[in-house]
Amino acid sequence: MSPEILGLVFVCVLSVALFAGFPIAFTLVIMSLVFGYIGFGIRVFDLMVYQYFSLMEDPLWAAVPLFLLMGLLLEQAGLMERLFKAFQLLLAPVRGSLYLAVALTAAIFATATGIVGASVVLLGVMAAPTMNKCKYDVRMSAGIITAGGTLGILIPPSVMLVVMGPVVGVSVVDLFAAAILPGLLLAGLFGGYALVRSRIQPHIGPALPKEERASSFAFILWELGRGLIPPAGLVMACLGSILFGWATPTEGAAMGAFGACILILAYRRFTWARFYKAGLQTLQVTGMVVFLVGASNFFGAVFSRLGTPTMITEALVGLGLGPTGIILIVLLLVFILGWPLEWIPIVLIVIPIVLPVIRAFGINLVWFSILVAVCLQTAWLSPPVALASYWLKGVVPEWDLKDIYIGMLEFMVLQALGTLLLLFFPQIVLWLPSVLAG
């Protein structure tokens, strides 16, 4: 058997074994060891040790625990509640105001945090009771909360982009800069869609009743200032310092975590129990990410050494598809895999397999990464592994899971639309990095 065919067998065996429900990282390691040993002998053992150690030696990965800590502390700081309250008061007279407030809060909070879990939960807790009281449409409400809440994984700072940068081989700073406009575009699509629907069908999103409105405009301004200034400061310290080149992504993450510590102290939300919980959670997720990244780097090294990616690339180039065709196929693959899988296995296992093809076509890798990232956001919304729906159901038990699914599907159509816009107008992605670069 030639090494290339061995590589194909490898991927087939692997994809069956991974579905048995055992932690991916360990299955990946042993399979790569076995197939690597058959393919090129004992060198595979040192390759594994080296792959793991080079991970421990790379300062970029220190951004992961820091972004996690920052996000977990911000959940507790009550930042989002203030922001949402302020937007709700400001927009109260508008039809569909709560939808818009959710989209705005989600987008702003996403620029201050790099993780996703909390946003959906917090938005659900804050918005759902008022939405129920004002007879907002359940599907629409669930859709905008889940879709908006998961923007945190796309809009920088984002743990997903930190992981993606080294996998694709582009700078994390470029990815951060490139993801801002697409993220805001999606938030705009979500909010805009909700507003248009509320205008056409007033019953799904009425303006808020008098008792939910503010007494004076000055009060709204005061609330808005209180809600907006702390996150703005945090965004400047973290994302700003990264984008303007004052700090590396890792240092920016440290600044963000530091800012989050200051905020949680300032809001008097700090307790040792919370710190303990956030710290252990940080440790756990960092361990999961680092170990899985090591395993998949090792897998990628073995796989490419067997020569299979080159073979696949030649076969695909021979098909005579243009770059657009290839990208569409890859995005479709990512989208479909997003139904049973979470983003981490897709980024770490699938992307390295298709990457040589993308390179062979000379496709801009930053643009490609962002397209994949936008597409991956749907992985949170597509059943059966739609984490966002479980989180929302957990805090709003009176909403039917079926309605939540249907709501999410509506917003997945919007995301597909957003992806197509980025596909045909690459400037949306590439403009900001080029401006910042000089």
Place this chain on the structure above:
Amino acid sequence: MRALERIVKVLDGITVWTARICFPLVIPLMAVLVYEVFVRKLFISPTIWAMDTSYMINGVLGMMGAVYALYRGGHIAIDFISDRWSKRTKAAVNAVFYITCFFPGMSIFLWFGSKFAYDSWLEKERAITSAWMPPIYPLKMVMVVAIVFLLLQGISEFLKNLHVFLRGERP
């Protein structure tokens, strides 16, 4: 079965203690980098040690975190199919995977990792990527120590699955 429960308890206890000792490291990690940004931007005098310190701390967090994640069930698995199996089937499959995948893979990692760290220790190797040139062999030893703890926690997880398979419930 009594002995099994005792072993699981001791092994889990070890992991929880390593986690309690390791997680506060995120504070010095943050402090070092924030200090570096401030002295570099405000006083234009960057440190030569911040970068090395940051990846070393993160190396400990990442590898020891993997041990804690195993205890907490935090390692990602594709489980939407296995969720439909009965508890005992699931435990049996997991136990088989521990025997065929986890222990062989991590034992090989331990063996070759130890050689890697031992060679480095013999020559008192230093990092050549920075001007500070700190000794790098301790970090390689951290990797080995973490794998030892990972194997210990793996034994505990295997025994838990075995218990579920035999008795139908967690120890």
